[in-house]
Amino acid sequence: MTNLNVKYLGLDLKNPIIAGSCGLTNSIENLKAIEEAGAGAVILKSIFEEEIYLEFAHEFSKLGPMDNNLEFLDYYDYQIKKDNLKRYLSLIQEAKKELSIPVIASINCVTAHEWGFFAKKVEDAGADAIELNMFILPSNLSQTSQDNESMYFDIVSRIASKIKIPISLKISSYFSNLGGVIRDLSFTEIKGLVLFNKFYSPDVDINQQKIVGSDVLSHNNDYKLSLRWIGMMANRVNSDLSASTGIHDWQTVVKMLLVGATTVQVVSALYQDGFPVLTDMIQNLEKWMQENGYTSIADFKGKLSMDNSTNPAEFERVQFMRTFEEYK
Amino acid sequence: MSLTPEYLKEERNQEWRAELRSKTKNKDRMLISRVKMPELAPEIRVKYQDREVNMGLEPSQAQTEATRCMDCANPTCIEGCPVNINIPKFIKYIEKGEILNAAATLKETNALPAVCGRVCPQEKQCEARCFYVDKLDKQAVAIGHLERFAADFERNSGVSNIPETAKPNGIKVATVGSGPASLSFAGDMVKYGYDVTVFEALHEIGGVLKYGIPEFRLPNSVVDFELENLRKMGVKFETNYIVGRTSSFDDLKAEGYKGFFVASGAGLPRFMEIPGENYNGILSSNEYLTRVNLMGASTSNTDTPVLRGKNVAVIGGGNTAMDSVRTALRLGADRAIIVYRRSEAEMPARIEEVHHAKEEGVEFMTLCNPLEYFADEKGRVKRMKLNRMGLGEPDASGRRRPMPIDGSEFELDVDLVVVAVGVSPNPLVPSCLPDLKVTKWGTIVVDEEKMQSSIPDMFAGGDIVRGGATVILAMGDGRKAAENMHKYLQNID
Numbered sequence: 001m002t003n004l005n006v007k008y009l010g011l012d013l014k015n016p017i018i019a020g021s022c023g024l025t026n027s028i029e030n031l032k033a034i035e036e037a038g039a040g041a042v043i044l045k046s047i048f049e050e051e052i053y054l055e056f057a058h059e060f061s062k063l064g065p066m067d068n069n070l071e072f073l074d075y076y077d078y079q080i081k082k083d084n085l086k087r088y089l090s091l092i093q094e095a096k097k098e099l100s101i102p103v104i105a106s107i108n109c110v111t112a113h114e115w116g117f118f119a120k121k122v123e124d125a126g127a128d129a130i131e132l133n134m135f136i137l138p139s140n141l142s143q144t145s146q147d148n149e150s151m152y153f154d155i156v157s158r159i160a161s162k163i164k165i166p167i168s169l170k171i172s173s174y175f176s177n178l179g180g181v182i183r184d185l186s187f188t189e190i191k192g193l194v195l196f197n198k199f200y201s202p203d204v205d206i207n208q209q210k211i212v213g214s215d216v217l218s219h220n221n222d223y224k225l226s227l228r229w230i231g232m233m234a235n236r237v238n239s240d241l242s243a244s245t246g247i248h249d250w251q252t253v254v255k256m257l258l259v260g261a262t263t264v265q266v267v268s269a270l271y272q273d274g275f276p277v278l279t280d281m282i283q284n285l286e287k288w289m290q291e292n293g294y295t296s297i298a299d300f301k302g303k304l305s306m307d308n309s310t311n312p313a314e315f316e317r318v319q320f321m322r323t324f325e326e327y328k
Numbered sequence: 329m330s331l332t333p334e335y336l337k338e339e340r341n342q343e344w345r346a347e348l349r350s351k352t353k354n355k356d357r358m359l360i361s362r363v364k365m366p367e368l369a370p371e372i373r374v375k376y377q378d379r380e381v382n383m384g385l386e387p388s389q390a391q392t393e394a395t396r397c398m399d400c401a402n403p404t405c406i407e408g409c410p411v412n413i414n415i416p417k418f419i420k421y422i423e424k425g426e427i428l429n430a431a432a433t434l435k436e437t438n439a440l441p442a443v444c445g446r447v448c449p450q451e452k453q454c455e456a457r458c459f460y461v462d463k464l465d466k467q468a469v470a471i472g473h474l475e476r477f478a479a480d481f482e483r484n485s486g487v488s489n490i491p492e493t494a495k496p497n498g499i500k501v502a503t504v505g506s507g508p509a510s511l512s513f514a515g516d517m518v519k520y521g522y523d524v525t526v527f528e529a530l531h532e533i534g535g536v537l538k539y540g541i542p543e544f545r546l547p548n549s550v551v552d553f554e555l556e557n558l559r560k561m562g563v564k565f566e567t568n569y570i571v572g573r574t575s576s577f578d579d580l581k582a583e584g585y586k587g588f589f590v591a592s593g594a595g596l597p598r599f600m601e602i603p604g605e606n607y608n609g610i611l612s613s614n615e616y617l618t619r620v621n622l623m624g625a626s627t628s629n630t631d632t633p634v635l636r637g638k639n640v641a642v643i644g645g646g647n648t649a650m651d652s653v654r655t656a657l658r659l660g661a662d663r664a665i666i667v668y669r670r671s672e673a674e675m676p677a678r679i680e681e682v683h684h685a686k687e688e689g690v691e692f693m694t695l696c697n698p699l700e701y702f703a704d705e706k707g708r709v710k711r712m713k714l715n716r717m718g719l720g721e722p723d724a725s726g727r728r729r730p731m732p733i734d735g736s737e738f739e740l741d742v743d744l745v746v747v748a749v750g751v752s753p754n755p756l757v758p759s760c761l762p763d764l765k766v767t768k769w770g771t772i773v774v775d776e777e778k779m780q781s782s783i784p785d786m787f788a789g790g791d792i793v794r795g796g797a798t799v800i801l802a803m804g805d806g807r808k809a810a811e812n813m814h815k816y817l818q819n820i821d
Contacts, residue, residue: 072796
């Protein structure tokens, strides 16, 4: 019998496929459908500080009779934040009541202080774990790489001091010494690292000669950065690794597990193919395991990680150079 | 009363106005400097909660200031007034020395001239549209000071001019709340001949004028005098009466009320929801000011005292924050500090209030934002942690957005914190009327031209529509609602 169970962040998941944090994980109807489709766990939509400011701007733009009334609106972002957080806590409570799979809350952090306070409320509302989405683009020219890294350790330490439920950390790949940072972060209070989050990317419209947004969703070929780093860091870290960005089909799920991921997070495929894509991934993962004689995920998890590889250079740049040499 | 261009022209062409204009040349009028409002010395006034800071103009000062007004053919100042006061006319009466006529002119469209002369932000309204500002880049005629002067003159003269009212039509209308929007509505409706009753939940009439504005800015006696004028005009007042609880709208309809004006205000305090905000010694500006202004908490023999602090921080940068911090000083604080997350340039408070606060010794800790409060072993706040802020790109309000500066946290000893970060609309009336449309802000949705709500016989204005209005905007709503309810009731009958 094939067993897909995994332990992620100390939580028991019936399979390693998680519906990642996105706009679709923001309603109880969708969450139920995601569970029905077979997801091992669900990560609720992140609360973004930036979103609160956008909503503030939107409200301001339709003031009507409230113009000339700065005193009422001066701190209105706090009101919006309070309302959003209240709705979020209700969603957690309802999700916990309606779902049997683990419910992981997600907080987008830029500053630690008030989000630490909020993390406690998330815990009290019943969330099984919290994913901290460190959505920080290191574009501040006056900051050193050390400053940038310290921010992560500071936020983790502060939030961890407020709560007892497990914490995972979703990061970007923008570090000058990524491997070292991943390793060091894994030795903090966190139980899991999610590699990597996907930033909004600007593009250029050459006809209108202006900056425009590029695709918001990932493509099925976008998984390779995560694959490389999970493969390189598996067994060298003190936390679970979860793969994110570009997980569109069951084959990519298998690849990620083979290089050492404990779980995978699916988002863009949910938008493109709907929730049944989860069922398809689970069924085909099981089939592949049966065909390859595996009875549990542990049988093959990390089999192709750099640590287990007979040729670690496969994960490194030399391979890239060799490939191009063949074209000579 | 509608001030059409034809009507204004006709009035301006009256002999006495033309004579007055010819008496002083415009270039001489322009040479006069704007009057400075006499003020009680800061070191004295800071000892008294009930002594007014602005002392009012002397008659000669008022007359000189009135002479600055050029009685423009196109008086743009009126366009800046939400209640459409016939500004040139009342000012010219002052120049002429007929102050009671000036006061009567004010009352044609304004039920509370002594109040508006004290608390309206004229610099953003009528005075901002003055010819001196518009065309000459000079200081505006001190319309607000003159309004106050005329209203005070009448009150002190013992002669109270009661505006004419139409013959009673026997139609009962009710207004919920007794703040400026309600009083303005009541004044106009009683002039139309309606039987008007004002229902007030508290034990005192006046709403925010009484509980929200300290006596050093607006003495209760001034409000009471204007309320008495409304009583004399026939307006009835019911205190300790909560519409929606004491009786329902249906009960009032059964008693014969045909129209309702809801002006129940924004009495729900907001907090920042930061750690430690529930400790003793941290209270809303609503509670703080209501206890002091309405419940006598500043006196020693009160049954309802308010916590006093030596190191008081007031969070916010609006007029309510200024009122709170200046009250704290008067109640004996050694340090009274405004903590505001933007810079002084972005503060919503009137410049005059900021200036007075500084004169009195209030400290301004701008570009700082509270993060957390800490308490002593008894649960009383003793310290707060703050972040220093920088200013980013302009946000939706057009002001630069406050951004926390990493690693800039610091602590401050405090034993009283007053949170003045805004208020939300009172939810009682909307909650008992399922058919009443409200916004996500909790404000009542109205047709902006008519102030009519989704329930046809219900009109609304003031803070319950705007979320938190200035006194004069609320009064403008009351006037507009009265005009349109009058039309509505005449048409259905």
